[in-house]
Amino acid sequence: MAAQLPGSFTQRMKELLGTEYEQFAETYKETPYGGIRANTLKISVKDLLALAPFELEPIPWCPTGFYTGEGARPGKHPYYHTGLYYIQEPSAMAPVELLDVQPGDRVLDLCAAPGGKSTQIAAKLQGEGLLVSNDLHPERTKALAKNLELYGVRNGIVLNESPERIAAAFPGFFDRILIDAPCSGEGMFRKDEDMVKQWEPGTPEKYAAMQRDILVSAAAALKPGGTLVYSTCTFAVEENEGTIADFLAAHPRFSLVPAGGTGSFAPGFGELPETARLWPHKVKGEGHFMAVLRHDGSLVPEEEGGDRDIALGIAARNKSGKASPSAKAAGGKTERGRGGKGGRAFGKSGNGSGREQQSVGEEALLAAYADFFKEQLGWQPAGYPVWFGEHLYISPLPKEALDGLKTIRPGWYVGHVRSGRFIPGHPLATALHPEESCRSLSLSGSSGEAVSYLKGETLSIPAERLSVKSGSVLKGYVLVCIDGYSAGWAKWQDGMLKNEYPAGWRWT
Known part of the structure; x- marks a missing residue:
């Protein structure tokens, strides 16, 4: 790497690693490893291995992850634009594996952008349960919403x-919560010189x-008996073992x-050997820290009933049925910077008069939606219809559960109604299977037709x-x-074949 490592950083790493430091320092002369992860919402690992036009080597800690060889350009193939795999740094695949997500779980990815770990969680859910992906930065x-759409996530x-x-x-x-915490990024120095x-x-x-504040909030959102995974891409003990030790002391x-792991995980320092570290001089990947925390399942009186209220979709309302003070204070803006009503910020926000249009014409909108699905697909998805103007999302939660929250996507965006006709959205297509x-129509990935389609061109078929x-x-x-x-x-x-591939997604 060209950037000079800070002197105080190298001194601390010498003290931390001792005799291993020289081996660690040599890794900064090496090229970082690339990787992809199969998107099992769309393709099996077996089928991806059969289709992939480049060599793949298994990543030990992720059964759906593979190293890509030098010179491979997985982002320059139609399969990338089809969402068959996610390009991801190999070490970054480890935290979700430790979260042990099961179909049907309710999962929160608290610091989720740009979406690599969220798409990994979604693949493990296999369309069942709920994924809430959050990021503090508008x-x-x-990018987070677009990645969930590209990879065919229906329940996010x-x-x-x-x-x-x-x-x-x-x-x-939530049954499981992932905190891939904002950090000093020391584990990415080799890969990203801007971090240096x-x-x-x-x-x-x-x-x-x-990080301590984020952990406290996550603990309050976790179901009794639930699992929380905390991870960083830094080496600093203060942000890793130190943060976890402080949290455990305050949360008995x-x-x-x-x-555990596959042998690739080194134990954490000090009195927390149950935590894990990935070291670039020991594995083919960048630096990472992980801790798996489990709630003992016990309740305190004020915790009772909260989960039931959410399930009924009245989390943001008090007993009188009015919005709670915290919900009223939410405010929020749309992605285009306009004031959003009720804190919503749906990307397909129309003219901002969603509530009024919904009350006047929801019956007609629903009829247009139902007609499209009957004629074009022959079925309708399960979930809660959430209208914003003439734009429709199918949500895994009732809309009341999101009242007062700044919501970028309340669910699976399936399309909008124009002049009484339903126009299907691109995220609807990316989440469908041919049957x-x-x-x-199936185009060959090795033919020019596939690239022509991805460029937005009209085809003769x-x-x-x-x-x-x-x-x-x-x-x-x-x-x-x-x-x-x-x-x-x-x-x-x-x-x-008139092309409907959206301009912002096209092959360039």
Whole structure:
């Protein structure tokens, strides 16, 4: 690496590593390892290995993760745009594996942008349960929402909230919570030289204070008996073992679960050997710290009933049925910077008059939606319809549960109504499988057709290439797939495929 490591950092690492320091220092002369993770919402590991046009080597701590060889360009292939894999630093795949997510769990990814760990969690949920992905920084939530859409997540909600407000809205609710905490980033110095330039001797202490506050909020949102995984990409003891020790001292209902692992995980320092570290001189990956914390399942009186209230969708309301003071204070802005009503900030926000349009024409909107799904797909998704203007989301939670929270995506965005007709959204297409659409077309990933489609071009496609369910007409929306995996929409008529792939997503 070209950037010079700070002197105070190297001195601390010498004290921390002792005789291993020289071996550690040599890793800064090496090229960082690249990796991809199979998106099992869309493709199995076996099928990805058969399709991948580049060599893949298994990552020991992640059964769906693989190292990519030098010279591989996984971001420059149609499969990337189809959401078959996520490009991710290998060590960053470890925390979600320790979270041990099961289908049906309610999971909170508290510091989620840009979405790598959220997409990994979603794949483990397999469409069951709930994923709430949050990030405090409004700009970062755009990439987070787009990644959840690209990778076909149907049961995800995206928030732009502070941890304490989430805990107030969802007390004792989540089975599992991931905190990939903001940190000084020392473990990424080799990969990102900007992290080196931003680092100062006092940086670890500054982040440690922030991390302690996040942990306290997360603990309040965790269900009794639930699991919380805390991770950082730094080496500083203050942000790792020190933060966890402080939390355990103040929260006796929590205890450490040994991280174990595959032999790749080194134990934490001091009195916390149950925590785990990934060292770049010991594994093929960057520096990481992880701790698995479990609540003992006991309740204190004020915790009783909170989970039931959330399930009924009245978390932001008091006994009188009015919005609670905290909900009223939420405010919020849309992604375009306009004031959002009720704290919502849905990306497809229309003209900001969603509540009024909903009350006047919701019956007609629902009818248009139902007609589309009957004619074009033949089924309707389970969940709660949430209208914002003429834009429709299918949410895993009733809309009342999100009242007062700054919400970027309340669920799966399926489309909008225009002039009485339902127009399907791109995220609807990316989450579908070919058999779920009345019409589909598969393009070869090795042909120019796939790239032409991803560039937004119109294609000439004879009728016999379409796969059409019995009883459906040829004309209409077609789910365009690449080697059998959904990529987006098009409209077919008289041998011409009119491209509906959105401009902001196109191949460049």
